[in-house]
Amino acid sequence: MRKKLNKKLCMDDIYEICILTHGNNRKKAHLYQLTVDEDERISTNALWVFTHFDMQNNEWLYAKHDDLIDRVLVEKNETKRRLMLQLLLRQPFEEESLRSDFIDFCIAKITACSQPYAIRCYCMKLAYEQMKYYPELLEELRMALDMLEQEVLSPGMLSAKRQIMKKIKRSLGKFGK
Numbered sequence: 001m002r003k004k005l006n007k008k009l010c011m012d013d014i015y016e017i018c019i020l021t022h023g024n025n026r027k028k029a030h031l032y033q034l035t036v037d038e039d040e041r042i043s044t045n046a047l048w049v050f051t052h053f054d055m056q057n058n059e060w061l062y063a064k065h066d067d068l069i070d071r072v073l074v075e076k077n078e079t080k081r082r083l084m085l086q087l088l089l090r091q092p093f094e095e096e097s098l099r100s101d102f103i104d105f106c107i108a109k110i111t112a113c114s115q116p117y118a119i120r121c122y123c124m125k126l127a128y129e130q131m132k133y134y135p136e137l138l139e140e141l142r143m144a145l146d147m148l149e150q151e152v153l154s155p156g157m158l159s160a161k162r163q164i165m166k167k168i169k170r171s172l173g174k175f176g177k
Contacts, residue, residue, distance in 0.1 A: 001027070005034060005045040017049045021057065028060050040077065047083035058090050065091055069102045078116055085122035093126075095133040103130050103137070110144050113151060121160040128164050135175040138168050 001020070004013060021027040034046040050061065061068070068084050068091075075081040106127035109115050115123075124145070131137035145161050145168075153161065 001030060002034060002037070002042060005037075005042045005049075006039065007041075009045050009048065014049050014052050018052055018054075018057070021049075021053075023057070025060060028057070032061075032064065036071075040080075044077070044080055044083070047080055047087070051083055051086050055090075061087060062091055065097075066099075069099060073101060073105055078119065082116065082118050082122065085119060085126060089122055089125055089129070093129045098130050098133070103127065106130070107140070107144050111147050117154045117157050121157060124160050124164050128167055132167070132171050135172055138172055138175075142168050 001017065004017065017031070021031055031046055031049060035043050035050070037043040037046070050058075053061070065088070068088055072081055072084040072088065075084065106123040109123040110120055110127060112120070127141050127144075128138075131141050142165070145165060148157070148161060
């Protein structure tokens with residue numbers, strides 16, 4: 001698998017690895033270990049393959065939830081950070097296991113103009129998924145999104161912002177706010 005990941009991947013390669021690991025936890029664990037390989041191409045490609053797992057096989061990653069968060073908090077490579085955020089977005093966030101360090105990370109990235117749009121959009125969505133349990137946190141998220149009014153946003157960022165603002169309004173309505 002390492003050999004296959006050490007080259008430029010096409011979609012056929014990704015699907016082949018997905019099929020190879022389908023239902024095989026030992027092979028998934030091996031692939032996950034390759035996400036921390038010292039070779040950037042191998043680790044990035046391994047993460048990329050995980051983003052193509054179907055929902056059934058994606059559930060295997062739920063046990064890696066905290067590890068992915070720990071890694072995304074310190075990751076310097078923007079591509080790998082984006083891929084890890086994408087993987088986290090496919091996972092449930094439970095009220096009793098929220099992490100304030102990750103919430104803070106997401107809020108900081110939303111308003112950081114230096115960050116790529118994809119990372120900022122993923123952070124908007126992830127912030128909502130974590131903050132939806134608490135009206136005071138939703139208000140904080142709304143304020144962070146309001147701060148974006150001061151900059152010109154890409155169409156994708158505008159769309160993500162609109163979607164999250166709708167969800168915030170709906171959620172606050174449920175709380176009676």
